[in-house]
Amino acid sequence: MTTRGKLGLLATLYLAQGLPFGFFTQALPVLMRKQGLSLPEIGFTHLLALPWALKFLWAPFVDRFGSAAFGRRRSWILPLQAVSILLVTGLALTDPRKGLALMMVAALLTNLVAATQDIPTDGLAVDLLSDRERGLGNGVQVAGYRVGMIIGGGFLLIVFDRAGWRVTFGAMAALLALATLPVALFRERPSAAKTKEEPPGALGWIDVLKRPRMPLWIGLIALYKAGDALASAMVKPLLVDRGMSLEDIGLLIGVVGFCAGLAGALLGGYSASRFGRKQALLGCGVLQMLAIAGYIAPAAGYGGNAALAVACTLEHLTGGMATVALFTLMMDACREQSGATDYTVQACVVVIATGAAAVGSGFVAENLGYARHFGLGALVSGAGVALAALAFARGLIPLSRSPEPAISN
Structure with a gap:
């Protein structure tokens, strides 16, 4: 399979995951704030x-079993893509007067399916990406x-x-169906037994944690993205409190986020x-830390909506860059026969750390105020970079194979 084909297939699969997750995590806070929560x-x-x-609890099961004829x-x-489409379609057909409570139930079920599909x-x-393709991939x-x-x-x-309600979730179901077409047409090659390693058992995630140098790496992963999560969780409520309409917020997050986030992800892959x-x-x-600090001035009332737009641009740009740089190293740490489990355990650490930061963000912002809240986020982000520098200096990054060297002039 060509590199272009691999990248196109993976792009649609991850887009399908981000579509419902984006609505429930980005739009739902705005709607809740509009209702006075x-x-x-x-x-x-x-x-x-x-x-x-x-999801790390059931990742070894998904990693171990699968149809050889249909593709591991x-x-x-x-099947999981199909369930996601059915869930969103069912939401479009329900009574919208049930409002936020129904959306929260739908968010939980959709997250369960999408998280399992992510494994x-x-x-x-x-399996698909070679060492040289992993940065761009x-x-x-x-x-x-x-x-x-x-x-x-x-x-x-x-x-x-x-x-x-109905048009929104009908459109989401249609987009998910379109994003499913590439993997439906894809013919996965049978797994080649290139190593003597066995697929992970039921407690395979414990074996991942027992690997040499993994404890420090786990702490680094958690800290590296926690500051960004702490800060970004309160951006949407800040926009609402600054008097922006739903449409204005959608345009700011949509247009700015699309361009800057896309560019940042590709720049991060190129950098790696x-x-x-x-x-x-x-x-x-370092760039991510500085971008988070860029929210401090507009949060304190300086610069107005223009400053917020600039801060939003920089945060999406550098957040995408830092995420790709981290994920590339996470993929380098995966073993061949347990790639899904190895990567899932690391990804769960990111989710737990960023989720905990996001859950606590409301309390931090309410007690410290928006400006100090974003300042704290920048400090936490800086601590993650410092720990990464220490780990590299002491050779404590747990790579399963040495990545190919950077491209030279």
């Missing part, structure tokens, strides 16, 4: 993403996911404001391939 209550909605934090990864991905999708990415994956989130959290928020994993992780991390 408090910041702590909005923060607690991030608990609906709990399946993403717990594809035999999981296609074989990550495994497929590990992770860039395209994150870009696809961000495009899905922007469509769900930006464009569909505008549709919701103008056309209502061009300059090497270490330089990409540290450099993108």
Whole structure:
């Protein structure tokens, strides 16, 4: 399969995950704030993403079993995609007067299905991408996911404001169906037994944690993205409190987020391939920290909506760069026969850390105020970069294979 074909397939799979997740995590806080709910209550909605934090428990089962004829990864991905489409279609056919409570139930079920689908999708990415393709591959994956989130959290928020419940979720179901076509046409090759390693058992995630140098790496992963999550969780409530309409917020997050997030993901992938994993992780991390600090001035009342737009642009740009740099190293740490489990355990650490930060963000913002809240987010982000520098200096990054060197002039 050509590199272009691999990237196109993975982009659509991650877009399909980001589409409903974007609506429930980006649009739902805006709708809740419009109805007068408090910041702590909005923060607690991030608990609906709990399946993403717990999927490591059933990842070994997904990694171990699958249809050889239908494809080890594809035999999981296609049925789960179909269930996602049915869930969203059912939501479009329900009574919209049930409002936020129904959306929260739908968010939890959709997250459960999408989180499970993410396990074989990550495994497929590990299987398909060569070492040299991983930087760009992770860039395209994150870009696809961000495009899905922007469509769900930006464009569909505008549709919701103008056309209502049924049209919004009908459109989401149609987009999910379109995104399923590439994997439906894809013919996965049978797994080649290149190593003597056995697929992971029921407690395979414990074996991942027992690997040498993994404890420090787990802490690094958790800290590296926690500051960004702490800060970004309160951006939407801040926009509402500054008097922006649903349409204005949708345009700001949608247009700015689409362009900057897409560019950031691709830049992060290019950086990892061009300059090497270490330089990409540290450099993108510093830029992410500075971008988070960029929210402090507009949060304190300086610069108005123009300053908020600039801060939003920089945060999406650098957040995409840092995420891809981190995910590329996470993929390098995966073993061949347990790629889905290895990657899922690391991804769950990211989800748990960022989810905990997001859940607590409402309390932090309410007690410290928006400006100090974003300042704290920048400090936490900086601590993650410092820990990464220490880990590289002491050779504590747990790579299963040495990535190919950066491209030289």
